[in-house]
Amino acid sequence: MASRLRVEAVLFDLDGTLVDTLPDITWCLNQVLLEHGCPALTSETVRGYIGGGTTAMSERVAAQFGIVDAVALHQRYVALYQHNLVQFSRPFSGVLELLEGCRQLQLPLAIVTNKAEEMALQVSTTLLPQNAFGPILGHRAGRSLKPQPEVAWEASRRLSVDPQRCLFVGDTEIDLQTARAAGMYSAAVTWGYGLTPDLQAQAPNLCCEHPAELLRILQRACGAAHAFTEHGDTVKSY
Structure with missing residues (x-):
């Protein structure tokens, strides 16, 4: 048309x-999950979380792994990501x-x-x-x-x-x-x-x-x- x-x-x-930016987002998110004793996410899974902001992403990940404090998870992710923004992106x-x-x-x-x-x-x-x-x-x-x-x-x-x-x-x-x-x-x-x-x-x-x-x-x-x-x-x- x-x-x-x-x-x-x-x-x-x-x-x-x-x-x-998916490689850096995935790497940082998986570092935080590792600290919680959780398995790493694939880049394809993380890909589906991108777009609605990091707070929404953190809440979905916390719910997926039964992490009670989604706010703390988000804060840790942001602190790590802001120092690794262009490592692989x-x-x-x-x-x-x-x-x-x-x-x-x-x-x-x-x-x-x-x-x-x-x-x-x-x-x-x-x-x-x-x-x-x-x-x-x-x-x-x-x-x-x-x-x-x-x-x-x-x-x-x-x-x-x-x-x-x-x-x-x-x-x-x-x-x-x-x-x-x-x-x-x-x-x-x-x-x-x-x-x-x-x-x-x-x-x-x-x-x-x-x-x-x-x-x-x-x-x-x-x-x-x-x-x-x-x-x-x-x-x-x-």
Whole structure:
């Protein structure tokens, strides 16, 4: 199905969209479980816990292993993870080229993540191009987590772009729900941590299997003054 979109800014999720942080998250979580005498989790299991914030992840893990004090588990995980943010994490293949392409298109970019903002800043500063993004917005006191739309609206305000002209790019259902709640276009990426059928069930405007596919769409959009009709790529409308 063809769809005509107008995109003037792009908001990216971080974990599972721009950077593969699963190896460090898994390593740190398993270190904490080891301290509790629990068996290690596979990366595939941990993958299913990512997206809703570390508190929710810790609560699910605590429930799984019968650990009474989920708060203490969470605190220990955060303390360990903040010192091991980029031990094994790397940008996904093709992401650096996608960001460079967006720079050439002069598209304003932002990061909107449920990761703690201080950690998000460190990961992006270490692994992604300098000055690639305007606002880098993560979780902090007083700010709602995705899928609540407030943080996405904050990003669009800081970029001075109407939410209806923003494309929200993410790898989980939470990201797509955030886009819908914020009145933004949505792009599901299947190279991250979400399951493709679950993402497709959210009826995103775009569904991309590789960063190069998303870049091609954006290049065609900007080549037509930010208005485009796609036929060859996977493009859907609500």
